[in-house]
Amino acid sequence: MSGGLHIIMEERYSPEAVEVKWQQYWESHGIFSTSEDTSKEKYYLLEMFPYPSGKIHMGHVRNYTIGDVVARYKRMKGYNVLHPMGWDAFGMPAENAAIDNNTHPAAWTYDNMAAMRKQLKKMGFSYDWNREIATCRPEYYRWEQWLFLQMLEKEMVYRKESYVNWCEHCQTVLANEQVEADLCWRCSQPVQQKKLWQWFFKITDYAEDLLLHCDKLPGWPGKVTLMQKNWIGKSVGSEVSFDIEGMDGEIKVFTTRPDTLFGSTFMCLAPEHPLVESLSRGTEQADAVKAFVEKISRQERSTDALEKYEKEGVFTGAWCINPTNGRRMPVFTANFALMGYGTGAVMSVPAHDQRDFDFARKYDLDIVVVIQPEGETLDPATMEEAYTGEGLLVNSGEYNGMKNRDAMAEITTWLEKEGRGKQTVSFRLRDWGISRQRYWGTPIPVIHCDTCGVVPVPESQLPVTLPEDADLLENGGSPLPTLDFFARTTCPVCGRQDARRDTDTMDTFVESSWYFVRYCSPRCETAMFDADAVKYWMPVDQYIGGVEHAILHLLYSRYFMRVLNTLGLIDFKEPFTHLLTQGMVCKETLTCPEHGYLFPEEALPTGEGFKCVKCDNTVEVGRVIKMSKSKKNVIDPNILLEKYGADITRLFCLFAAPPERDLEWNDDGVEGCHRFINRVWRLVDLCREKCGDTPAYDGPMEGLSEDAKNLHRKGHQTIKKVTDDIEDSFHFNTAISAVMELVNAMYSANLNGDDEGMKGVAAFCMENIVLLLSPIVPHFAEELWERMGHDASVVDHTWPQYREDALVSDEMLIVIQVNGKLRSKFNIRADADDDAIKAVALADEIVMKHVADKTIRKVIVVKKKLVNIVV
RNA sequence: GCCUGGGUGGCGGAAUAGGUAGACGCAAGGGACUUAAAAUCCCUCGGAGCAUAGCUCUGUACGAGUUCAAUUCUCGUCCCAGGUACCA
Known part of the structure; x- marks a missing residue:
């Protein structure tokens, strides 16, 4: 300011110092710690908690940024916001890392949590860190064990034998993703199917209810509820009993096509079907059947693997009788018949089912047509594929000539009358197998005693703590069965000294099925959760996460709430009112x-x-x-944080695409956001320089100059646009665009004169630019707010409101079309009526040129928009 | 195969109770400032054509249709992404 050589240094926004400053401010003032406050309306915002892999990736950054904007927005709107964070801390990667790096899963996991917590804090997310939970802590999983015991008592959980992928060489169980081309990923030896006793949650008891409520979740994306519906897979059909020739007993099948019953010419049983062995015993097929069943049992059963196997089967040597026409039907066992669906037996109708048709051709079995399409005659000898459409019944006794749709009900009624069948419902959904022969998970709290059988661990002995000083086995197997101090115990019922704990742990999906309830009272030591806290906070108002969890995690969580509801612990059934699934x-x-x-x-x-x-x-x-590590097409958020800071990273994640869509990473785009941030930074200085201390003007339009009115309107329109975009659809990209437009308008505005009204309006716009951006770039906004001379922190400011009367314009723009093509446009008073608009349009010079000597056939006037002249 | 979404400039994306296609940003080109660079600012920017201050034609995957008017609605085709699949 003193001499002539005054150099104006353009000050730029420097994230390093500013971001730390405000993170410390928020933390030291406890801004984001929440408690139940009945005077305020609550808003529970939740993002899916991460697996502590060690580093956050861009997917986390995006997910949590979206959530943070909503949390901060709702806070400014006056809600009491619960916004917690924690760790989905059990799981196999910890075991693998432990073996690879010679550490312990617990040490590895806790280190990772610390590293990721630090990164999340650097992003400036508004979490209530006092509520942080980690599912691997006994204080957490003891309540999972407790719930398991409640469920056991109510028979909501049971034990049955089921198959696992087993590596004989490593003596361990393998998850599906550890099986590579039927070989063990560690030792490359063949993988077998082994039958083990395992625990199952009876989720199928709730299949109907889970399905029904899919239509009562208006806050969920339709595609997610649809995926759940398909997964539950309800189908209505009939159960039919077939007599077995020369034997007592019967074969029950489930069919959705009772109308084709007369056309059933053979029967297929699942290889595990209990009748397979007894039917073939003593026949000349016995050995072939035995060999086939063994072969199938060696095959991997994962859904991926099923595609590889050709449909094949073996005749059991037995015959059954078609109840409608007495036809003798050979009974096969076939690999495509699944013990887990329906009754494990399929009545095959080769003429009208493609799979049965292929099978019949392969083994030269009879094909009988029972449905004829209109205007066509099917001949089994020449058919090239099954006919699955509609038609009239033939070869079906008294039902001949009936429409097949009608025959479904008629034949089912007949079956019921004869006692040979009834209408039933079948679900695709299976019970949830939760036993994992793994170390790093929640121990299943039961004890096996040779005298008393399966005995629950008494509640007083909970938690059954996972021994953290166990050494992992080289082969990847769980050490728990080998640890006598853990596995050997006393039977709580009879006192036998040689009882054994269940050494399996629970599927990690169990922990994530109720963590959101625990957040309500994370330190509660006397119960799974504090009932009042849950009553206040639950259900989650907005849940945000990847669409990859659309089925399992979300369905299991819905199921768990039903269990808690049935047990009388909560009074609701649906955990998540609104769901946003963000793109990759x-x-x-x-x-x-x-x-x-x-x-x-x-x-x-x-x-x-x-x-x-x-x-x-x-x-x-x-x-x-x-982005995936294996393809190396990843951006490390740390590098961005160092180069641009948290706010610019956040801004780009939101600006590049709407949340539900995939985001394509583009380095140049980040640079553009950086530029915008500095543009706002300089605008604040410019504004202060030009407007000085002029107070922000938020009054009516009257008395303002034309320029001031325009800027005033733009300011209020922007508030409306941003509010609507966040409120209606979380479309932050268009919200940011709107603010950019206002910033551009501010730069174009003339603040040099002595138009005090204009300066007041500019001051108002400037404040609102900062407020509207504050949930998105919170550190930046705090710093600007302070520089603008405000004492209070921007996080405690209320969300701006727009004036209705500032949105309206004196004039409106009308476009003129001739035959639907844009030809001209004009401005007119906002209150002009249709006739006036029409008159101006018809008098337009350019329009007259296009109309020329042609006759005007019609003139269409669309309110406040356009005039179309048809010639 | 079936079920969902989705195809708009060089790029990310705007605009759908049918009504100015391409907001906002990026990239690119030109210019200003500067000894220079960075930063910043201004201009141009779907394609084609012409008598080139402008005008005309054309253009939202492709082909039909409805309409005064279609990116938006209907039908058909092709591609891409996601889900799911021996489900009887």
Whole structure:
């Protein structure tokens, strides 16, 4: 300010210092710690908690940024917001990492949690860290064990024998993803199917209710509820009993097509069907059947694997009788018949089911047509595929000539009258097998005693603590069965000293099925949760997470709430009122012909494309796909945080695409956001320089200059647009665009004169730009707010409101079309009526040129929008 | 195969109770400032054509249709993504 050589240093926003400053401010003032406050309306906002893998990735950053904006927005709207964070801390990666790095799963997990907590704090998310939970802590899982015991008592959980992938060499169970081409991932030995006794939750008891309420979740994306409906897979059909020739007993089948019953020519049983052995015993087929059943039992049963196997079967040597026409039907056992669906037996109707048709052709079995399509005659000898459409019945005794739709009910009625069947419902959904022969999980709280059988651990002995000083086995198996101090115990009923604990642990989906309830009272030591806290906070108002959890996690959580409801612990059934499934973060892959996939930093830009940092080869730029470590197309959030800080990273995640859509990562785009942030930063300085201390003007339009009115309107329109975009659809990208427009308008506005009204309006707009951006770029907004001279923190400010009377314009723009093509436009008073508008349009010079000598056939006037002249 | 979504500039994306297609941003090109660079600011930017301050035609995957008017509604086709699959 003193001499002539005054250099104006353009001050820029520097995230490093500012972000730490405000994070410390929020933390030291306890801004985000929440408690039940009945004077305020609550809002429970939840993002899916992460698995503590060690580092946050861009998917987390995006998910949690979306959530944080909503949380901060709702807070400004006056809600009492619950916004917790925690760790889905049990699971196999910890075991693998422990073996690979010679650490312990617990140490590895706790270290990772610390590292990720630090990263999340750096992002400035508004979590109530006092409520942090980790599912691997005994204080958490003891209540899961407690719930298991309640369920056991109410017979909501049971034990049965079921198959697992087993590696004989490693003596361990393998998850489906550990089976690679039927071989063990560790030792490359063949994987077998082994039958083990395992625990199941009776989720099927709730199949009907879970299905029914899919239609009562208006806050969920339709595609998610649809996926759940398909997963539950209800089908209505009939159960039919077939007599077995020369034997007592019968074979029960489930069919959705009772109308084709007359056309059933053979029967297929699942290899595990109890009748397979007894039917074939003593026949010349016995050995073949035995061999077949054994072969199938060795095959992997994962859904992926099923596709590989061709449909095949073996005749059991037995025959059954079609109840409608007395036809002798050979009974097969076939690999496509599933013990877990229906009754485990299929009545095969080759003429009208493609799979049965293929099977019949393969084994040269009879094909009988019982439904003829209109205007066509099917001949089994020449048919090339099954006919599955509608038609009239033939070869069906008294039902001949009947429409097949009508015959379904008629035949079922007949079956019921004869005592040979009835209408039933079948679900695709199976009971939830929760036993995992794994170490790093919640121990199942039961004891096996040779005298008393399965005995629940007494409640007073909970938690059954997972021994954390166990060494993992090299082969990946669980050490728990080998730990006598854990596994050997005393039977709580009879006192036998040689009782054994169940050494299986629970599926980690169990922990994530109720963690959101625990957040309501995370330190409660006397119960799973505090009933009053849950009554206040639950259900979750808005849940946000990846669509990959659309089925299992969300369905299990819905199921768990039903269990808690049945047990009388809660009074609601649905955990999540609104659900947002955000898209994936994607990026193109980079491949070097010599070094394979490259990380982005391993490819140097050459102007045209990229070359490999190691070998100078030209890098091939591949398709844009989901970021994944294996494809190396990842951006480490840490690098962004260092270069741009949290706010710019957040801004880009929101600006690049609407949340439900996939986000394509683009480095240039981040740079653009950086530029915008600095543009706002400088605007504040500019505004202060031009407007000084002029107070923000938020009054009516009257008395303002034309320019001031326009800016005033733009300001209020922006508030409305941003509010609506967040409220209606979380479309932050368009909300940010709107603020950008206002910023542009501010730069264009003339603040040099002595138009005091204009300055007041500009001051108002400036404040609102900061307020509207504050949930998105909170540190930046706090800093600006302070620089603007406000004492109070921006997080405690209320969300801006717009004036209805400031939205309206004196004039409106009308476009003129001739035959639907845009030809001209004009401004007119906002209160002009249709006739006036029409008159102006018809008098328009350009319009007259286009109309020329043609006759005007019709003139359409659309209110406040356009005039279309048809010639 | 079946069930969902979705195909809009060089790119990310706007706009659908049918009514100015391409908001906002990125990239690109041109210019200003600067010794220079960075930063910043201004202009141009779907395609084609022409008598080139402008005008005309064309354009929202493709082909039909409804309408004064279609990115938006209907039917058919092709592609892409996600879910699911021996479900009897």
